[in-house]
Ligand SMILES: Nc1ccn([C@@H]2O[C@H](COP(=O)(O)OP(=O)(O)OP(=O)(O)O)[C@@H](O)[C@H]2O)c(=O)n1
């Protein structure tokens with residue numbers, strides 16, 4: 009596979025949020041070492057926005073299910089030795105059988121557990137399946153099936169260097185407007201613009217998001233008990249609610265989320281490009 013070299017160059021690293029004089033005076037964070045790195049892959053979504061059919065993770069992408077591509081991307085990362093796949097609740101056995109017959113590296117352990125009603129619950133169920141020796145956890149959407157291994161490696165390296173929560177991200181390229189939420193606006197009526205957000209301050213975040221295991225467990229524990237982070241759309245958002253720092257590393261354009269039908273077309277094109285550029 010050519011994943012580690014495919015795609016366009018990475019943009020300049022995004023600075024850690026909140027970095028400044030006060031933070032630079034803080035004591036250096038000790039690196040983590042010695043434990044095992046695992047990836048939790050939430051794959052239990054229906055894929056409603058993709059349209060009718062099988063659950064999104066089980067749809068075909070270039071001759072293999074979307075999920076197989078995502079698991080392969082995790083397996084190709086240097087440090088990942090365990091992948092916990094969170095399958096659609098009705099089909100863990102079918103997913104287990106599918107992955108057992110897929111051409112994936114035998115050196116990486118793969119465990120399948122049934123998922124929950126939303127992404128957050130599915131991730132929590134995946135975390136519950138991790139063995140004790142895991143100290144660094146990646147959470148990676150099955151729907152971001154084509155993330156290059158180099159992006160995964162850079163997230164892991166930044167967690168191992170001491171960051172409690174690491175997120176790959178890209179600058180926002182569209183101009184972004186904020187709209188008002190007027191409950192009396194008739195359905196279909198044009199939306200009034202409130203203001204234009206300064207996109208220089210915005211980043212579009214991807215996965216895998218990488219975490220010190222204890223920090224992620226605390227964040228999910230809090231959310232499960234209704235103590236904060238319940239509505240967060242990513243795990244890093246839950247860690248932010250704990251008041252712990254979250255830092256960004258460069259994401260990759262091929263780590264886009266397969267969400268709508270056009271995204272599948274793009275994913276097929278990315279695979280085709282990889283085949284033509286593979287050494
Ligand atoms: N109950 C859920 C819902 C989502 N996911 C996973 O979370 C990731 C990101 O979700 P998204 O791309 O929004 O997927 P869906 O929820 O399947 O999409 P849709 O909203 O279109 O149904 C996906 O890998 C999806 O399988 C999950 O594991 N469990």
Ligand SMILES: C[C@](O)(CO)[C@H](O)COP(=O)(O)O
Pocket residue numbers: 127149212213214215241242243265
């Ligand atoms: C986690 C995520 O991939 C970050 O961009 C994204 O939030 C998950 O998708 P969803 O549509 O918000 O469930």
